[in-house]
Structure formats: structure tokens, C-alpha cells
Amino acid sequence: MSDPIETASNTAAPATPAFGERLASTMDKYGHLCVGIDPHTYLLERWGLPVSAVGAHEFGLRIIEKLAGRVGIVKPQVAFYERFGANGYRVLEDVFTAARDAGLLVIADVKRGDVGSTLEAYSEAWLTPGMPLEADAMTINPYQGFDTFKKPLEMTEQYGKGLFALAATSNPESASVQTARRVRGTQEGRTVAGGIAARAALWNREHAEGRTKGSVGVVIGATVDLERLDIDVDDLATEPDTPILAPGFGHQGADVADVRRIFGASAPNVIVNSSRGLLQHGLEGLDAAIDEQLAVLERAFA
Numbered sequence: 001m002s003d004p005i006e007t008a009s010n011t012a013a014p015a016t017p018a019f020g021e022r023l024a025s026t027m028d029k030y031g032h033l034c035v036g037i038d039p040h041t042y043l044l045e046r047w048g049l050p051v052s053a054v055g056a057h058e059f060g061l062r063i064i065e066k067l068a069g070r071v072g073i074v075k076p077q078v079a080f081y082e083r084f085g086a087n088g089y090r091v092l093e094d095v096f097t098a099a100r101d102a103g104l105l106v107i108a109d110v111k112r113g114d115v116g117s118t119l120e121a122y123s124e125a126w127l128t129p130g131m132p133l134e135a136d137a138m139t140i141n142p143y144q145g146f147d148t149f150k151k152p153l154e155m156t157e158q159y160g161k162g163l164f165a166l167a168a169t170s171n172p173e174s175a176s177v178q179t180a181r182r183v184r185g186t187q188e189g190r191t192v193a194g195g196i197a198a199r200a201a202l203w204n205r206e207h208a209e210g211r212t213k214g215s216v217g218v219v220i221g222a223t224v225d226l227e228r229l230d231i232d233v234d235d236l237a238t239e240p241d242t243p244i245l246a247p248g249f250g251h252q253g254a255d256v257a258d259v260r261r262i263f264g265a266s267a268p269n270v271i272v273n274s275s276r277g278l279l280q281h282g283l284e285g286l287d288a289a290i291d292e293q294l295a296v297l298e299r300a301f302a
């Protein structure tokens with residue numbers, strides 16, 4: 001068995017364009033939709049597939065076949081594969097490879113965060129070219145401090161990869177942490193969420209290199225109150241624009257038709273994620289569900 005770390009580190013980094021540029025051209029071609037490939041138990045059952053790694057494999061590959069050439073971005077949430085252990089990881093490898101071979105950008109929804117030295121190993125796993133789980137971008141958790149991101153941030157530049165830092169998550173429980181305000185001396189500072197978004201935007205500006213979109217995005221749920229969170233959408237829309245990965249549409253209640261109202265100046269940079277809202281229709285209903293979602297998005301951005 002070859003050693004993946006050896007193999008990957010021996011491979012010279014290809015001159016891949018920056019993730020932000022790849023994202024910008026993908027969104028120009030296919031629009032904003034990102035399909036979350038999340039094999040929930042009830043979805044596997046509804047699709048007539050076994051609740052196992054074999055079922056998750058079939059589920060992932062069938063979805064990718066349907067998306068190729070119509071949608072630009074996918075976001076497999078790795079927990080739904082991890083639960084099947086080593087076989088689940090093999091499935092993830094196949095799903096990532098099939099998606100990337102089909103020309104889809106893959107955002108690995110891993111939500112990793114840790115002390116910097118450990119986070120470095122996570123980013124080796126998910127962002128290094130040639131590694132078995134190589135994706136185009138990963139979600140990353142900044143609640144041990146944005147400065148723990150040093151290595152993954154470097155990798156975005158080195159390998160043309162992307163990061164999406166959790167800023168304002170879509171779940172209602174998030175407000176108690178993310179709306180909290182930091183204290184600077186005797187002054188009340190930014191909210192936790194606003195501070196993270198501002199750091200991502202600053203990084204993108206410091207690494208602008210003539211790009212239209214930055215490679216470091218933020219996760220902002222479509223269900224959140226941006227004003228309460230004190231998130232500056234104008235700052236995020238200052239070139240190079242900071243991409244926003246927005247879950248919360250469909251099953252969690254936000255309406256895709258409202259994307260411009262919710263995100264204001266940053267709406268053009270929003271990756272509209274939907275998983276259960278589309279996949280609940282089964283394989284036979286997926287084409288129609290995607291067409292409908294694409295049509296709503298087209299109207300929303302007309």
C-alpha cells in the first residue's frame with residue numbers, strides 16, 4: 001500500500017487557479033445552487049437503498065450523475081459517511097472523485113477546528129492534492145480562534161483550495177454564542193459572527209491578486225438575522241468578494257426566492273445550499289426538483 005502522505009507531498013503542487021476564481025467561473029456557468037449530498041437514514045430508505053456504506057455509495061453516485069452539467073457545486077456532509085467507518089470513508093473517496101471528475105466543485109463539509117498543529121493535519125487530509133480525500137474546499141470551525149487557521153489559509157494559496165469558516169450558522173441554538181459581543185478595553189466590540197466574517201474579508205483583501213472572489217468564504221445560514229448578528233454584507237461584497245456558503249434553504253425554512261432580500265449586497269456571492277429539500281423527492285423526483293430550484297434562482301437573480 002502506498003503511503004498517501006508521502007505520495008501527496010512528493011507531488012509538485014500543480015499551478016491550479018485560486019479557488020475563488022474557480023468558484024467565480026463555476027457560478028457564472030451554473031449559478032448559485034449547491035446540492036448537499038447527505039445520505040440521511042430516512043432518505044436512503046425513501047430511495048429504496050440499504051442503510052449502509054453500499055447504500056450511501058449508490059446514493060452519492062446517482063446524485064452526481066443527475067447533477068453533472070446542470071449544477072456546479074456539491075457539499076457532501078461527511079458525518080453521514082463517517083458513521084459507516086472505514087467503508088464510509090472509502091465511499092467518500094469515491095463520491096469526491098466522481099464529483100470532481102464530473103467537473104463539480106466539492107466542498108467537504110467537515111467543520112474541522114482545533115489547535116493549529118492539529119488543524120494542519122485536518123487540512124492535509126481534505127485540501128492536499130493527491131490525498132485520498134482531496135476536496136476543493138472544506139468547512140472550518142473558528143471557535144478556537146481564527147488565528148489557528150494559519151496552515152489551512154496557506155494551503156488555499158498553495159494549492160488553489162477554499163475554506164468556509166463558520167460565522168453565523170443556521171441552527172437556532174447558535175445565537176447564544178454567535179451574537180455575543182467581544183469586549184475591547186471598556187468598549188463593546190463586534191459580535192463573534194461579525195468578527196469572523198470581517199477576518200475572512202480582510203484575508204481576501206490582503207490576498208486579492210486581482211481576483212474577483214476570494215478563496216476564504218464564510219458560512220452564514222439563510223435563516224439568521226444578519227442585523228442582529230451585526231454582519232456587514234457590504235464589507236463582504238468589497239472586491240475580492242467573500243463567498244458565502246448559505247445552508248438553511250428548503251428543509252430548514254428559508255425560501256430560495258428571498259436570497260436577495262436576506263443577503264443584500266452580498267447576494268451575488270451566495271452559494272445556495274439545499275440537501276433534504278431536493279433529495280426528499282427521491283431519484284425519480286430529483287430532476288424536477290432541481291429544475292424548479294434553478295428556475296426560482298434564475299428569477300431571484302433576474
Ligand SMILES: O=C(O)c1cc(=O)[nH]c(=O)n1[C@@H]1O[C@H](COP(=O)(O)O)[C@@H](O)[C@H]1O
Pocket residue numbers: 036038075077109111139168169170171219220221247248249250251252273274275276277
Ligand atoms: O456548514 C454547513 O454546511 C452547515 C452550516 C450551518 O450553519 N447549517 C447547516 O445546516 N449546515 C449543513 O448544511 C446542510 C443543510 O442540509 P438541509 O437542511 O438538508 O438542506 C447539512 O449538511 C448541514 O450539516
